Structures are given as structure tokens and as C-alpha cells.
Amino acid sequence: MENLLAIAVGMILVNNIVLTRFLGLCSFFGVSRRIRDAGAMGMTVTFVMLCSSVITWFVYNWLLIPLGIEYMRIVVFILVIASFVQMMEMIIRKKSPDLYGAMGIYLPLVTTNCAILGVALLNTEVERYSLAGATVSGLAAGTGYTLAILMMAGIKERLELSEVPASFRGAAIEFVIAALLSMAFTGFAGVM
Amino acid sequence: MREFTKGILRRNPVFYLILGLCPTLAVTTTVENALVMSLAFLFVMVPSAAIISALRNSIPRNVRIPSFIVIISTFTTVIDLLIHGFLPRFHEILGIFIPLIVVNCVVMGRVEAFASKNPVRDSVLDAAGMGVGFSLAIIVVSAIRELLGTGSIVVFGREVIPALTGSPVGLMILPPGAFLTIGILIAIFRRRGLLKEV
Numbered sequence: 001m002e003n004l005l006a007i008a009v010g011m012i013l014v015n016n017i018v019l020t021r022f023l024g025l026c027s028f029f030g031v032s033r034r035i036r037d038a039g040a041m042g043m044t045v046t047f048v049m050l051c052s053s054v055i056t057w058f059v060y061n062w063l064l065i066p067l068g069i070e071y072m073r074i075v076v077f078i079l080v081i082a083s084f085v086q087m088m089e090m091i092i093r094k095k096s097p098d099l100y101g102a103m104g105i106y107l108p109l110v111t112t113n114c115a116i117l118g119v120a121l122l123n124t125e126v127e128r129y130s131l132a133g134a135t136v137s138g139l140a141a142g143t144g145y146t147l148a149i150l151m152m153a154g155i156k157e158r159l160e161l162s163e164v165p166a167s168f169r170g171a172a173i174e175f176v177i178a179a180l181l182s183m184a185f186t187g188f189a190g191v192m
Numbered sequence: 193m194r195e196f197t198k199g200i201l202r203r204n205p206v207f208y209l210i211l212g213l214c215p216t217l218a219v220t221t222t223v224e225n226a227l228v229m230s231l232a233f234l235f236v237m238v239p240s241a242a243i244i245s246a247l248r249n250s251i252p253r254n255v256r257i258p259s260f261i262v263i264i265s266t267f268t269t270v271i272d273l274l275i276h277g278f279l280p281r282f283h284e285i286l287g288i289f290i291p292l293i294v295v296n297c298v299v300m301g302r303v304e305a306f307a308s309k310n311p312v313r314d315s316v317l318d319a320a321g322m323g324v325g326f327s328l329a330i331i332v333v334s335a336i337r338e339l340l341g342t343g344s345i346v347v348f349g350r351e352v353i354p355a356l357t358g359s360p361v362g363l364m365i366l367p368p369g370a371f372l373t374i375g376i377l378i379a380i381f382r383r384r385g386l387l388k389e390v
Contacts, residue, residue, distance in 0.1 A: 020367045025213040026297050071273060074291045075265045082258060111257075114214050114295040121288045167383035168375075171210050175375025183368040 004136045007129070011140035014189055017115050018148040019182040024115030028149055029174055031106070038153035039146070044106040046142025048088070049116055052081045053138025056120040057131055070125070077120050085111045115145060151181060195314050199321030205298045206329035207378055212298035215289050216330050217370040224347050226334035228282045229289070230327030232275060234320070236267045236293050241307040241319035248308050260303050265294045298326055336373050341365030 017023050024045070031041045056077050064070050089107045092100045110116060119141045123134040155177055164173050205211050219229045240263050244251075251259045272290045276283045283290070293299065302322050307315040338345050341364035344355040363369050 022214050022218040022367065022370070023292075025217065026211065029210060029213070071269060074269050074272065074294055075262065078261055078265055078294055079258070082261065114292045117295050118214075118288055118292055121291055126288065165379075167379045172375045172379035172382065175371045175378065179368045179371035179375060182371055183363075186366055186368060 004132060007133055007137050008140040011137055012144040012147065013185065016144045016148055016185045017119065017141045018145055019178065019185045021118070023118040024113050024145055027109060027113055028145075028152060028178075029171070031109070032149050032153040032156055035150065035153045035157060038149045041106050041109075042142075042146030042149050044110055045113065045115065045145050046139065048081075048085060048107075048110045049119055049142040049145070050135065050138045051088075052084060052116055052120055053123055053134045053141075054131070055080055055084060057123060057129075057134040060124040073121070073125065077117055081116055081120065082111045115141070148181070152177065155181075195317040196321040196324075199318065199323075199325040200328065201325070204325045204329055205302075205322050206326060206374075207381055211301055212296050212326055213374075214292060215296065216326075216333060216374065217367075218289055219286055220330050220334035220337055220370060220373075221341070221365045222338045223331060223334045223345055223352070225282065225285055226327075226330040227347070228275070228279060229286060229330060230323075232271045232286075232290055233293060233296075233299075233326060234323040235271045236264060237299050237302070237319045237323045238316060240264045240267050240299065241303060241315045242312055244303050245307040245310060245312045245315035251308075256308060257304075260300065260308075261294065264299055264303070268294045298322060333370070333373050333377065336377075337364045337369055341369060 011017065015021055018025065018028050027041060027045075032038045059076060059080055060070075060073065064073060064076065085107055092107075119138055123129050123137050127133070127137070129137055152174075156174070159173065159177075168176070199205060202208070206213070206216050215229055215233070219225045240260075243263055244260055247259075268291060271293075272283075275286070275290060302319060306318045310318070335345060339353060339356070340361050343357045343360035344351060345353040361369075364373070
């Protein structure tokens with residue numbers, strides 16, 4: 001039985017999914033223009049990551065391993081995640097238009113977010129967590145993503161008012177900011 | 193020919209389009225990792241584009257994304273098994289980033305934007321150009337990081353650039369070094385006018 005607290009702290013701070021594991025970077029840079037959007041994206045990712053961690057755990061341990069076809073994991077995981085997201089989108093649109101307004105446009109983006117598939121793969125073939133471990137890890141990874149994208153959005157809002165050298169404007173300065181954030185998170189490596 | 197060359201510098205997928213970042217940052221700690229990753233990437237990208245382009249008139253529009261994903265992930269599975277079989281050391285290092293080629297935005301983006309609308313020959317050239325552009329980008333980034341981070345560049349046991357200094361900047365091979373290198377490279381390219389203006 002692995003230590004659930006260690007998994008949670010590890011996923012949120014020490015091995016932050018965005019800043020030290022480099023997963024989900026496209027949306028991290030793309031959807032962090034305003035804090036509100038970033039929050040909604042973070043929420044969507046956390047929700048999908050939690051559910052997909054649980055689903056892929058069952059698929060891997062109850063289906064792929066007994067059948068001896070672990071090598072099919074890439075195809076199976078991506079299809080399971082994509083259909084789950086599609087289904088979620090339909091249910092939310094039907095049941096709760098408010099929630100759909102907040103999460104709707106981000107759901108399709110999440111399917112091709114490498115963080116979701118990355119965490120599913122980490123949980124199963126790399127770390128071989130138990131069901132509880134995989135659930136905590138999915139939730140914590142999503143929280144870590146939300147934390148990172150919220151910080152980035154906060155800094156980017158301030159950046160609009162500051163004078164950035166011409167060649168650094170846009171993407172370049174964002175990478176430098178990410179480097180500084182990542183440096184701070186690297187410091188947590190000493191905690192574990 | 194233009195289809196091939198546009199991806200290499202002026203519309204480089206990494207520096208201009210800011211796509212396909214995850215492997216660019218994660219596997220660029222040493223040049224040899226970047227080389228293996230480039231090969232895997234080209235192996236997935238070119239045949240996927242060829243097949244999708246050949247099937248572009250028979251795939252219904254509504255289910256095109258799942259169909260693309262199945263085709264791309266098939267090639268990814270093949271290269272994953274090949275690397276596992278022949279280069280086990282790299283399979284360990286590159287880890288989940290080989291399976292993650294499936295969700296790489298460069299592959300998906302080019303397939304959706306180009307291969308699904310153009311004839312096979314152009315699609316293959318476009319995919320190869322974008323693939324080479326991506327490879328060059330990660331090799332350049334990894335060369336900078338390895339040189340500064342370890343003081344020398346060693347590729348497959350051979351020293352390409354011998355140790356320059358006894359006290360390298362260890363930060364460069366840690367995660368922050370990856371972000372910093374790409375940020376500064378983009379700024380330099382833009383300053384020299386090598387990239388198409390945004």
C-alpha cells in the first residue's frame with residue numbers, strides 16, 4: 001500500500017505535472033491569458049483527469065492485463081479518454097447549461113491534452129498504483145495543473161502592463177516566466 | 193518543394209507555431225535522447241500523414257478525429273515496441289514520451305490542417321518538413337542544454353565536443369533550463385528576423 005499523502009504532495013508540488021514533468025504545456029501557454037479562463041480550464045482538466053485515472057485503471061488492470069495485451073494500452077487509453085470526454089460533453093450540455101457554459105469549450109481541448117494520457121500512463125504502467133493511489137494521483141495531478149496555470153495567468157495579467165523588450169514580447173517572455181516558476185518548484189525536490 | 197521547406201525554419205512547429213512542446217522540453221537533456229526522439233517522431237508523422245491523406249475522401253467528416261487518432265496511435269505503438277526491443281536504454285529514458293507522440297499537437301495539427309485536405313505527395317512532403325523542423329528544434333535545444341549543463345556533448349559514447357569546463361551550469365539540464373533555453377532561442381530568432389512575424 002503506497003503512501004497516499006506522498007503521492008498527493010509529489011504530484012502537486014515536487015513533480016508538478018506542468019512545470020517539472022512537462023505535460024499539458026500547449027494549454028498551459030495557450031489558455032492562460034485571463035485568470036477566469038485559466039480557472040475554468042484547470043477545473044475541467046482536474047475533473048477529466050480524476051475520472052480518466054479511475055477508468056483507465058480499471059481498463060488496464062481488469063481488461064488489458066488478464067488478456068495479456070498491455071501493448072494495446074496507447075490505442076485503448078486514448079479512445080477511452082476521448083469517448084469519455086465526448087459523453088461528458090453531451091451529459092453536461094443536457095443537464096446543466098450553466099456548467100456547460102463554464103466548461104464546455106474546454107472539453108474538446110482536454111482530449112488531446114497530453115497531461116491526461118500522461119497521467120493515465122504514469123498511474124498504470126510506470127508506477128503501478130492501486131486504485132486508491134491512481135485516484136489520488138489523478139486528483140493531485142489536476143490540482144497541480146490548476147495551480148500552475150492560475151499562477152501563469154496571474155503573472156500574464158500583470159505582464160500586459162509592463163514594458164517587455166520587443167524581441168521577448170509574446171511567447172519568449174512566457175517561457176522565461178515558466179523557467180522561473182519551474183525553478184521555484186524544483187526547490188520542492190528537497191522536501192521529499 | 194515549398195511544402196517541405198516551410199516547416200523547417202520560417203514556420204517551424206516549435207519556435208513559430210509553439211506546438212509540440214512537451215517532448216521538446218522533456219527529452220532534450222542530452223543530444224542522443226533528442227536524436228532517438230526525432231527518429232520516432234518522423235516514423236509516426238510521415239506514414240500517418242500518407243495514410244490519412246490517402247483515406248481523406250472515405251473518412252466521414254464527423255468521425256475524422258477518432259479515425260486520425262487510431263491511425264496515429266497504431267504507428268506510435270509500433271515505434272514504441274521497436275524502441276523497447278532494439279534500444280531498451282532509450283525506452284527507459286524517454287519513458288512515457290514515446291506513447292505521448294499520439295497526442296502531440298504537431299502531428300494532430302498537421303494531419304487535421306493539411307493531410308486531411310491535400311493529395312498524398314504534398315501531405316508526405318509537409319509532414320516530412322514539419323518533422324525535420326521539429327527534429328532540428330529539439331536537437332538544437334538539446335545541444336545547448338547538454339553543452340551548458342554537463343560541459344560536453346557525448347553522442348552514443350563518442351565525445352563530439354570535449355569538456356570545456358569543470359564546473360557546468362547544472363540548472364540547464366534540470367526542468368527550468370528547458371524553458372529558459374526555448375524562451376531565449378525564440379527571442380533571438382525573432383530579433384534576427386528568422387521567424388515569420390506573429
